[in-house]
Amino acid sequence: MSTHQSPQKTTALTIRFSQIDSEINLKKLADELQGDWDGRELHVDSAQIKLNVKSYKYMDDIFVELCEMETINVCHFFHAPKIDSEYIFVRVGFSGVILNLEGGNDFDSNGIFMYSSNQQFEIEYPAGVKARWLTIKYPRRLYNMFGLDKDFGLKEQMTRDNIPWIYYFPLDHEVEEYVKTMFMAGKTGNGRYSTPFSRSIDILGAIKEKFQLDAAEGTPDRIHPDDFNKIITIKNQILLRMDHAPRLEELSMEHGMSVSKLNRLFKSIFKHPVLKFYNLQKIEEVRRKVQHSADTLSDIAEDMGFSHVAHMSRVFKKHYGYPPSDLRKINAF
Known part of the structure; x- marks a missing residue:
């Protein structure tokens, strides 16, 4: 991951994610944005962006991130494709919508994205946007562990090598409540370390049900970046x-x-x-x-x-x- 100032737009911040490992990405981001990283939580409070990320790691290669952000200037996020990687990503609250974090009740309603680690994309957050999102990253080899068994729709596409894919679902009340539980546990400071993991399993189970309901509509199309x-x-x-x-x-x-x-x-x-x-x-x-x-x-x-x-x-x-x-x-x- 690297950051740089655009020569045309001096107020824009560009952030590139180039590693699967959350700890590597967040440590680099802390160094480049003069933020604080204590091995579990990233905190950045700069003239361009306010960013707080809580990172959880399980079984050495499963990552869960709880992210809250406020943009002071325009901010671009790039997800670079990892051709040699075999990870599946899930994001809830994928992109920026104005959000009242102070009230405690509002929640980013953008939806649920599930995609391969080699799916390229870019998101632009305008200045003055508050947003939060959850990211779950897990190896493709753990596909069955999360209840995505042999009868699960789209397994063939999701497990093919080097084929980018992406799938979208609206954010419903069930998944919204799971994610809000995770954020609330993170804010209290005394939440159990297992909570993000257990709620992530619940979210993936809910996504499985959504896939099964949508199976009749066919597999998602591949789309040029x-x-x-x-x-x-x-x-x-x-x-x-x-x-x-x-x-x-x-x-x-x-x-x-x-x-x-x-x-x-x-x-x-x-x-x-x-x-x-x-x-x-x-x-x-x-x-x-x-x-x-x-x-x-x-x-x-x-x-x-x-x-x-x-x-x-x-x-x-x-x-x-x-x-x-x-x-x-x-x-x-």
Whole structure:
């Protein structure tokens, strides 16, 4: 992993990850950003970025990272492909969305990504973004250990040598609660060392169930790194403006592709075309606000771009089977 200042954009920070071993990466990052690394936790508080990473290592080659970040300037993260590596990565909260860490209830809702260690990608975090994410890294040889048995869908693709692949799932309540438990344990300072490992097993079990449900839709498409980066950028643009529906023509012109190609590539990663993905993420964000915030339903409807609260309630009930007012009554107990 290396960092450098861009000669064109002096305010941008670039971070390249080049090692599987979390301890090696975090120690180098501490040296290059004048941060503190004590062998378990990285803390960086610079003029460009505030970053805190708790790292856990199990059985010598399983890594779990809990990351919290605030960007002061634009920040680029590069994941360089490791052709000779045989690791599987899982990330929850893959890229930057504005997040209120101080409140303690909000959570980054970007989703779950599972990908091979030789999948190349780049993420740009704008200045002024707060985000947090979980990373699980484990060797491909431990595939069966995590409940991914011989009947598990996509095993053939995931275990083929040197073939990059990536898969996406929306972040649901079950996985969200697992990750929040891990962050809460890390913040208390007295959480058990086994908690990140046991919750990681739970997350991988939940992902297995998602794969089985999606098996009928086939295996994920391989995608060129340049196209992948464009689609990730488009996804970030959508999630940063949840109160406005994306305009496909504008997005296609901005990123140099037709609307049909945009939807095809987007669906190959996110399982849905752009507008359906937006609508699903929007109503899921409404659920989080109803469940975790003290905002009134009218305020939530306005913030999320609904014409009125009745409209939001109809959409919510159609998706979840009950109105948001019922969810708020449950949370009041």
